[in-house]
Amino acid sequence: MYHTLLNSPVSAETQMLLPTVETMVGVLYFGLFAISFDFISGYTGYLSFGHAVFYGTGAYTVILIANGKLPLLGPGTPFMLSLLVGGLIAIALAILVGLVSFRLSGVYFAMITLGFAQVFYVFVRGWDYVATNPRDGPAVGPSHAEGFQIGAPGIDQLSLSIGVLTGDEVALLGSTLSGTEVSYYMIGLVVLVCYFAMQRVIHSPFGRVMIAVRENEERAVAIGYNTYLYKLGAFAISGFFAAVAGGLFAGFKRSASPENSFYFLVTGDALLASIIGGFGTLAGSLYGHLFDETVREFLSKAGQGGGLLPYLRALLGQETLDATLVGETTIGGLIDLLLNGHASLYVGLVFVLFVLYVPDGLLGTLRARVGGTFADALPAKLWGDSE
Amino acid sequence: MLRTQGLTKEFGGLVAVDSVDFELDAELCSLIGPNGAGKTTFFNLLTGSLSPTEGTVELRRNGTWEDITNVSPHETASKGIHRSYQVTNVFPNSTVLENVRVAEQAHSDDATTFWRNVDRYEEFTERAWAILDRVGLSHRAEDLASTLSHGAKRKLEVAIALAGDPAVLLLDEPNAGVSSESVDEIRDLIEAVAEDYPVLLVEHNMDIVMGVSDRVVVLHQGAVIADGPPADVRANPDVQSAYLGGYEPGSLDDDTTAVGSDPDSEEGTA
Amino acid sequence: VSDDSSMTEQDDSDGGMTDSSTNGGSGGGSTQTVSIGVLQPRAGDLKYYGDQALWGFLSGLAYKGETDPPADPGSGELTITAGDTEYRLLIRDTEFSADTAQTAATNLVENEDVDMLAGCASSAVASRVVTTVVNQAQVPIMLGPAASADITSNAETCSDLVYRASENTAMDARSGGKYVARETDVSSVYLFGADYSFGRAVVNNYRDVLESEGVDIVGERFVEQGYAEWEGLLDNAEEAGAEGVVGGFTVATLPAMFNAFLSGEYSYRVFGGFATRITNSVVGGTMQSVLGEPLTEEKIRNSRLGPFTTRYHWNQYDNPINDAFVESYTNAYGVVPDLFTAGTFTGASAIHQAIQESGSTEGADIADALKGMTVTDTPKGENGYTFQEYNNQARSAMTVANPIPTTDEWADNWGAAIMPGEPLARIGADETTIPQDSDQMGCSL
Amino acid sequence: MSLLELDGVHTYYGDSHILEGVDLSVEAGEVVALAGRNGVGKTTTLRTILQLTPPREGSITFRDESLVGLETHEVASRGVGWIPEDRRIFGQLTVEENLRAAIPDPDDVASGLQLAFDSFPILEERRGQDAGTLSGGQQQMLAIARGLVGDNDLLLVDEPSEGLAPQIVADVAEALSKASEDMTMLLVEQNLPLALDLADRFYILDKGRVVDDGDTAAVTADDERFRRYLSA
Amino acid sequence: MILEALAEFLTLGELGGVIVNGLAKSALYVMIASGLTLIFGLMGVLNFAHGSLTMVGAYLGGLLMVVTVTGGTAPITRLGLFFIAIVVVFALLTVLGGAIETTIIRPLYDRPPIYQILLTFGLTLVIEEIVRIVLGIYDLQPLSDWQAALATKPQFLREPVALGPVSAGWLSLFQILLGTITVVSIWAFLTKTRYGLYIRAGSEDTEMASALGIDVRQVFTVVFALGIGLAGAAGTLLMWDPTWGASVPLAAETLLPAFIVVIVGGLGTFRGTVVAALVVGMADAVTTWWFQNVIEFTGLPELVLFLVLVVTLIVRPQGLFGVEEVGGH
Numbered sequence A: 001m002y003h004t005l006l007n008s009p010v011s012a013e014t015q016m017l018l019p020t021v022e023t024m025v026g027v028l029y030f031g032l033f034a035i036s037f038d039f040i041s042g043y044t045g046y047l048s049f050g051h052a053v054f055y056g057t058g059a060y061t062v063i064l065i066a067n068g069k070l071p072l073l074g075p076g077t078p079f080m081l082s083l084l085v086g087g088l089i090a091i092a093l094a095i096l097v098g099l100v101s102f103r104l105s106g107v108y109f110a111m112i113t114l115g116f117a118q119v120f121y122v123f124v125r126g127w128d129y130v131a132t133n134p135r136d137g138p139a140v141g142p143s144h145a146e147g148f149q150i151g152a153p154g155i156d157q158l159s160l161s162i163g164v165l166t167g168d169e170v171a172l173l174g175s176t177l178s179g180t181e182v183s184y185y186m187i188g189l190v191v192l193v194c195y196f197a198m199q200r201v202i203h204s205p206f207g208r209v210m211i212a213v214r215e216n217e218e219r220a221v222a223i224g225y226n227t228y229l230y231k232l233g234a235f236a237i238s239g240f241f242a243a244v245a246g247g248l249f250a251g252f253k254r255s256a257s258p259e260n261s262f263y264f265l266v267t268g269d270a271l272l273a274s275i276i277g278g279f280g281t282l283a284g285s286l287y288g289h290l291f292d293e294t295v296r297e298f299l300s301k302a303g304q305g306g307g308l309l310p311y312l313r314a315l316l317g318q319e320t321l322d323a324t325l326v327g328e329t330t331i332g333g334l335i336d337l338l339l340n341g342h343a344s345l346y347v348g349l350v351f352v353l354f355v356l357y358v359p360d361g362l363l364g365t366l367r368a369r370v371g372g373t374f375a376d377a378l379p380a381k382l383w384g385d386s387e
Numbered sequence B: 001m002l003r004t005q006g007l008t009k010e011f012g013g014l015v016a017v018d019s020v021d022f023e024l025d026a027e028l029c030s031l032i033g034p035n036g037a038g039k040t041t042f043f044n045l046l047t048g049s050l051s052p053t054e055g056t057v058e059l060r061r062n063g064t065w066e067d068i069t070n071v072s073p074h075e076t077a078s079k080g081i082h083r084s085y086q087v088t089n090v091f092p093n094s095t096v097l098e099n100v101r102v103a104e105q106a107h108s109d110d111a112t113t114f115w116r117n118v119d120r121y122e123e124f125t126e127r128a129w130a131i132l133d134r135v136g137l138s139h140r141a142e143d144l145a146s147t148l149s150h151g152a153k154r155k156l157e158v159a160i161a162l163a164g165d166p167a168v169l170l171l172d173e174p175n176a177g178v179s180s181e182s183v184d185e186i187r188d189l190i191e192a193v194a195e196d197y198p199v200l201l202v203e204h205n206m207d208i209v210m211g212v213s214d215r216v217v218v219l220h221q222g223a224v225i226a227d228g229p230p231a232d233v234r235a236n237p238d239v240q241s242a243y244l245g246g247y248e249p250g251s252l253d254d255d256t257t258a259v260g261s262d263p264d265s266e267e268g269t270a
Numbered sequence C: 001v002s003d004d005s006s007m008t009e010q011d012d013s014d015g016g017m018t019d020s021s022t023n024g025g026s027g028g029g030s031t032q033t034v035s036i037g038v039l040q041p042r043a044g045d046l047k048y049y050g051d052q053a054l055w056g057f058l059s060g061l062a063y064k065g066e067t068d069p070p071a072d073p074g075s076g077e078l079t080i081t082a083g084d085t086e087y088r089l090l091i092r093d094t095e096f097s098a099d100t101a102q103t104a105a106t107n108l109v110e111n112e113d114v115d116m117l118a119g120c121a122s123s124a125v126a127s128r129v130v131t132t133v134v135n136q137a138q139v140p141i142m143l144g145p146a147a148s149a150d151i152t153s154n155a156e157t158c159s160d161l162v163y164r165a166s167e168n169t170a171m172d173a174r175s176g177g178k179y180v181a182r183e184t185d186v187s188s189v190y191l192f193g194a195d196y197s198f199g200r201a202v203v204n205n206y207r208d209v210l211e212s213e214g215v216d217i218v219g220e221r222f223v224e225q226g227y228a229e230w231e232g233l234l235d236n237a238e239e240a241g242a243e244g245v246v247g248g249f250t251v252a253t254l255p256a257m258f259n260a261f262l263s264g265e266y267s268y269r270v271f272g273g274f275a276t277r278i279t280n281s282v283v284g285g286t287m288q289s290v291l292g293e294p295l296t297e298e299k300i301r302n303s304r305l306g307p308f309t310t311r312y313h314w315n316q317y318d319n320p321i322n323d324a325f326v327e328s329y330t331n332a333y334g335v336v337p338d339l340f341t342a343g344t345f346t347g348a349s350a351i352h353q354a355i356q357e358s359g360s361t362e363g364a365d366i367a368d369a370l371k372g373m374t375v376t377d378t379p380k381g382e383n384g385y386t387f388q389e390y391n392n393q394a395r396s397a398m399t400v401a402n403p404i405p406t407t408d409e410w411a412d413n414w415g416a417a418i419m420p421g422e423p424l425a426r427i428g429a430d431e432t433t434i435p436q437d438s439d440q441m442g443c444s445l
Numbered sequence D: 001m002s003l004l005e006l007d008g009v010h011t012y013y014g015d016s017h018i019l020e021g022v023d024l025s026v027e028a029g030e031v032v033a034l035a036g037r038n039g040v041g042k043t044t045t046l047r048t049i050l051q052l053t054p055p056r057e058g059s060i061t062f063r064d065e066s067l068v069g070l071e072t073h074e075v076a077s078r079g080v081g082w083i084p085e086d087r088r089i090f091g092q093l094t095v096e097e098n099l100r101a102a103i104p105d106p107d108d109v110a111s112g113l114q115l116a117f118d119s120f121p122i123l124e125e126r127r128g129q130d131a132g133t134l135s136g137g138q139q140q141m142l143a144i145a146r147g148l149v150g151d152n153d154l155l156l157v158d159e160p161s162e163g164l165a166p167q168i169v170a171d172v173a174e175a176l177s178k179a180s181e182d183m184t185m186l187l188v189e190q191n192l193p194l195a196l197d198l199a200d201r202f203y204i205l206d207k208g209r210v211v212d213d214g215d216t217a218a219v220t221a222d223d224e225r226f227r228r229y230l231s232a
Numbered sequence E: 001m002i003l004e005a006l007a008e009f010l011t012l013g014e015l016g017g018v019i020v021n022g023l024a025k026s027a028l029y030v031m032i033a034s035g036l037t038l039i040f041g042l043m044g045v046l047n048f049a050h051g052s053l054t055m056v057g058a059y060l061g062g063l064l065m066v067v068t069v070t071g072g073t074a075p076i077t078r079l080g081l082f083f084i085a086i087v088v089v090f091a092l093l094t095v096l097g098g099a100i101e102t103t104i105i106r107p108l109y110d111r112p113p114i115y116q117i118l119l120t121f122g123l124t125l126v127i128e129e130i131v132r133i134v135l136g137i138y139d140l141q142p143l144s145d146w147q148a149a150l151a152t153k154p155q156f157l158r159e160p161v162a163l164g165p166v167s168a169g170w171l172s173l174f175q176i177l178l179g180t181i182t183v184v185s186i187w188a189f190l191t192k193t194r195y196g197l198y199i200r201a202g203s204e205d206t207e208m209a210s211a212l213g214i215d216v217r218q219v220f221t222v223v224f225a226l227g228i229g230l231a232g233a234a235g236t237l238l239m240w241d242p243t244w245g246a247s248v249p250l251a252a253e254t255l256l257p258a259f260i261v262v263i264v265g266g267l268g269t270f271r272g273t274v275v276a277a278l279v280v281g282m283a284d285a286v287t288t289w290w291f292q293n294v295i296e297f298t299g300l301p302e303l304v305l306f307l308v309l310v311v312t313l314i315v316r317p318q319g320l321f322g323v324e325e326v327g328g329h
């Protein structure tokens, strides 16, 4: 699909608009993180502002295991098991943090979880054990030079390696899928499974209580729910999937840093994604992140995924670019000044507009338009097509 | 069913509930009294939403009295004390059916199940439908609770309380703000419900109180000033002056306090 | 290395590239193309590092092709022809971030099929790219100006694919540190460093050199990059009896440190590596406001800043290559080359030399040819740099100089109030790097 | 033309229809009582006049100018004051600050405070105390005083005697009756003797409509009409 | 070792220095946080853009100083110009704040508070990028402190001053002075002026205040504008402090501490904010001392604030001076 478009007459436009496969892989695992954030924040109404701590936990666990730094688990531990271990550690962490934090609500809850996460962030940044230079974060070392395998652990026929450089290549129906594309499908598979798992929880009796807590916690208590325990449970589940997302990220990238895993702005990106996609819609977060990434990439510099800038340059031609506007500013200079590396500006503007005019987000609005039921059936279909 | 001994609640210097000894049998008992008499506070003490300054609350289960003073609200609810609220307090962005269904689900062992779809638990849904039928809301089942009219919301309040499979039902002004046409419906509903459960009813509409109650208790400045069959209470001169008849200084508050909310006091839940 | 069939080529010339480069070696006269992925910060705080490094690299190729260096290309694609070789440079912004660099490098290797990589200004970025991309994809890299000595002296990162012409922190320590230990009265030193690879490398290298020269290390502290509350720390160094202080920092931290040092009254001197133009302009500015204008050599000497090692500054070398380099560079970019620039110039020069010698544009062949090479054309003179076989780090001479007020000649193109003076000492290439038998050398190739 | 005139006013809270066509008028200089059982819409009528809960239908004119669509502070600055039923004093402000907040013209502050302190001496004693720490009755006095000190032509008074001990009710009655000498009042009061004493005319509200009205001089608290609408 | 260090810490000279340093830090924290508190206290809007506006204030203040100060400007003139710069920046940002409130915050009042948080979060992205673009035009480094602005500081502010056995920096004393002036003026504004009275009344009960003829909406605009103005003034002060300095990351660097101070103090109480600023400032100064003299963990200075936050909330979930939510119906 991607290729067809790229080879078609509108290839320049296509390349400008479509994110690259690498970006799409990022959309998948970070989308999963955003979904897990939405799971707790959008469904119970408790803004988990320190959610990045779970993402980071998952990522670091995978790398530490691969580097043989986690007791009992050698570098040869199957990736799927590492993901699970990361998730379990995150559950433990979520329960610890949650025990204290769920005594609070509203802004105070958001702030105390943020506080905890930042404590972990600073700690991980200074912990020599995780990497020679913990400030820069760990990377998968030579003890695990091969790619991380997704599939049935131990059965090679049913597993494929991920990673741009380490991924397996697969010949399929006459065309070959590159390592990145294989990663896309394999990670997509895990994300899909996780998404359905969370979807399942939301539609379970437990999930309905989460919604009841968001809608009216006082009343939920009055009809007999010990909401404290439900919130803790939801937090643990959400932490688990956030860690899986982090693990996928580390497995694909083969490195992590405190800034791109534990830092509070990572949570900020998840928040952005869920708002744009639709708070409390689960799948919306993924579309929200896709949207965010597409805009960013569209506006990013030449050579880092194509985008508007090189397209405009090519379209306008050198003469137009060199034409001067006022003083010494050329059109090219102006375009460069306004576009080059300033994607955040436009993402911010889009975001502000969303808050003001599309408060329900992409998916929320769509669902409201089309009616509630379609959303249950459609995600699976859309997922297959989203490349 | 439910009894209190010396139940007292003070807010700062204000004694909102003043050593109340009260016992509810299998009956429809009304609790009346001027605004600010302490009726809602009394409810909050029974359900554990507030803890008393002094005194005890006990619930009879399986023939023995169990002390439930200071037990948290979700536990009193799971022990069977269910209430409707004076100020509508439902799950606004859930459907009417879901409001009742989630309350149904609360007292089942499957409430914590997170791997099975709710739709598999048809029994909850069926019972929720039955309750909606009973309160006359089944035609609105699929609508969001926030879109209901005031009167319909009052019915939903009762429905949610009923869904708890109560041992005791506490109804706090189910008629508050209900237009006259609907008053009769709710009144019928109360009477019907009282056939099945012991009911403690707070109500300002004297037509209803006098018409449906087996017994009326009058609260004034936190204390019980009369207790007996409706006719007796109505004739009681203290009650006449404190509540039914002429004005008597001392009632501190009015029912609109709770309603005229200050937008700034809303704490973000997000 | 990777399979072409998965690629999404849209440009025919790319498709033909593989052919021409394989033919290139044999077919005399026809040009051959080599594509190099260049990773440097092209925006943000440390863009200046990227500028100097990239411009140096471009100047190196231009020198070889006997043309003028091209105007600053920003990021994107650029072609330079030198002799019969066409260099297709794919320049990517690293934002000084390891993540961005890793992504960009992965992309270059996987999707653009580059023959080799060049660059990385931050040591953190360099180690990340080496571990996750170079070793993984077996594509060689010409590192620089990332300066942590560790990268070429640690078994984890050093390899037959990793070359560095640029000078490193051990070279700073082995020239400047030694000079201070031997030629000044400093006998006790307090070491400060940024809490990441570069700062740790600086501290380790200086500790090593100074201790072996009999200097006492009276204290060592690491702080976050950008730390600004220097007073207390500098006081501690004073209390610890330090006669000298070294700071292993980048421009993110140095100005605050120098400011605090100049504003306080400390009895020790600060020495280390001679910094970039940015730091010089900040420190110069502070000196002007603390010591009063105009600055004189005398005033600067009394401020106890220096002497500093310079890896390379434009005015430290007097030879035809350097003269041509400084001139064409100043013309093209409006500033003089500074400490990062000679190393990357040499890197480019070495790559061209390797292609000439091997007659191939395959990454592996270039790497082979680089092994043990003595680079002919370098700003430090003919044959100024030699790649050491045991770790693929180039050794080159270093100088030690004091800061002096910027002379009128350079005022326009240096733009800072202070600049390096005449070299106080020159340290020969064979003394600057970590020897093969040192216990500091964890690399033996 | 009357000072205040309501014509066919309909007001809702969300979906609940509270006022179902209220018509009433108040002449300059009069005191008019508004009576009715709990929850019939008395308070809502006052809130509607103030545009705190704007009407969905009907007209409200004050001195021949329509109030509908104005902001509450604009209504207030046209000379309409309010003594709300649930006191609504500013708990974190001192007694004096509560009063100052109600006096628009800084030049009137001294005389305004004097007026308040004369009516309720206890307030002068407590002028520096945070109003939230006053007893309920004292808070009620403060709320009334705050209505009196404003530069108002029409005062909307909602259950001023609520929660006050009998002797203070007398103070309140006196203060209000003194104020009524140069202020028009629309008074909601459950204490019928007090209401009848203060008011010249009365309206009785039931289920959001005016069902009766007349001169207070002609009726007593035992009047059949009051019995019907005001007690069970 | 620890005991030895403790003994040294407790000497008059060291402890006194830490206290002065702590007060100076508290003064900065209170400057950073008071605008945030003001806006939250009245309007319930948690302004995520506060840090960005502080950063804008730092650059504007720096610009004014860089343009007016030359090498030869006398120290006292520099101080005078600095005060003028603070006032001008305050005024400019107040206008900006007013514009922001009327155009984009106002439509959100009847939505749940999270939307205001989100909106101001988006605003942050926009403001920061705009600043980056402008800095790009003037070729300034967005990530490092603007040295030219720092250099406009008179020399004596860099020097230490002896207060008996205690050695403190003139800069610290200057900051304590400005912090005190700010606290006193806000306090006076809130308690002594009519407008302050209106603000406090409006924040307690919007309906009642408007029924007394107060234009609460206008009050909201003014408060938001003033809060932003304060953010700007704080930025100008930070611009002269080498620990902060004008740079784009100043936005994030000030936002988190400001949040922490406001939350620790209890949302919306000015008194709480002042006390919390003192607590946080002192904690900061104390850990700085321990970090510089004893403990080598580089993350320590950053950790303090968050530890203060977490510990406070564990002990007192509503903050030091926050009101506990009143029980249900």
Ligand SMILES: Nc1ncnc2c1ncn2[C@@H]1O[C@H](COP(=O)(O)OP(=O)(O)OP(=O)(O)O)[C@@H](O)[C@H]1O
Pocket: B011, B014, B016, B033, B034, B035, B036, B037, B038, B039, B040, B041, B042, B086, B252, B253, B254, B255, B256, E326, E327
């Ligand atoms: N959380 C609280 N804090 C302080 N005072 C309270 C609190 N809750 C109730 N009160 C006071 O206690 C008294 C009794 O209130 P309660 O709500 O029980 O009255 P009620 O009988 O239900 O009146 P109504 O008929 O108006 O509903 C009132 O004066 C009220 O102001």
Ligand SMILES: Nc1ncnc2c1ncn2[C@@H]1O[C@H](COP(=O)(O)OP(=O)(O)OP(=O)(O)O)[C@@H](O)[C@H]1O
Pocket: B176, B177, B178, B254, B255, B256, B259, B260, D013, D014, D016, D018, D036, D037, D038, D039, D040, D041, D042, D043, D044, D045, D085
């Ligand atoms: N904010 C609100 N939202 C919904 N309904 C309300 C609101 N405020 C009041 N009501 C309802 O409107 C009706 C009229 O209330 P109002 O306060 O005007 O009565 P009232 O005549 O003043 O009664 P009282 O004598 O008890 O003060 C009541 O049924 C009340 O429950």
Ligand SMILES: CC(C)C[C@H](N)C(=O)O
Pocket: C049, C121, C122, C123, C124, C145, C146, C147, C148, C198, C249, C250, C251
């Ligand atoms: C000051 C510079 C020599 C430091 C270098 N950019 C590094 O991080 O390695």
Ligand SMILES: [Mg+2]
Pocket: B039, B040, B041, B086
């Ligand atoms: Mg009540």
Ligand SMILES: [Mg+2]
Pocket: B254, B256, D042, D043, D044, D085, D158
């Ligand atoms: Mg009323």
